[in-house]
Amino acid sequence: MNPPVLIPGSFDPIHLGHVDVVDQALELFGAVVVAVLYNREKPSGLFTPDERVALIEASLADRPNVTVRASGGLAVDAATEAGARFVVKGLRTGADFEIEQQMALMNHSVAGVRTVFLPCRPEYAFVSSRFIREIAAHQGRIAHLVPEPVAQALAGRFEGSP
């Protein structure tokens, strides 16, 4: 089997735009490591890193050749540890490209790690974890934008909220 590619992110929580990028990467490269990256000094977010890993594993359970891990370090170190050939990032908009290109160039400069950009499917171009969290907190309808395990976890997390 080919070496995997690394898909790093916050994944708080994973949504269908992320799943689309994982599927594209599987088709192109054959194996994927999804890395939940978090800040060791400032742990924050709706779900803990371990909860995010569990949600990703549950959401991608039917896809072989996907492994999931969490790391409090650099994306380039996660790529090396995973034996990954490339980092893969999904792009929604030009604004994504601006920041992602800077990170890609930095990651190449410091560690020689190359990044492959994949455009997301247009139906997910507006989806972000931040908006998913915000809308779910107000009992808004997000179930069509996230995998089923995430929809359940969000419903549980915000049960009884105004």
Ligand code: PNS
């Ligand atoms: O899902 P996000 O929030 O867009 O993911 C951003 C993430 C986690 C991939 C990025 O912040 C990252 O790579 N963090 C790990 C620390 C690191 O490698 N920093 C140097 C970036 S050039």
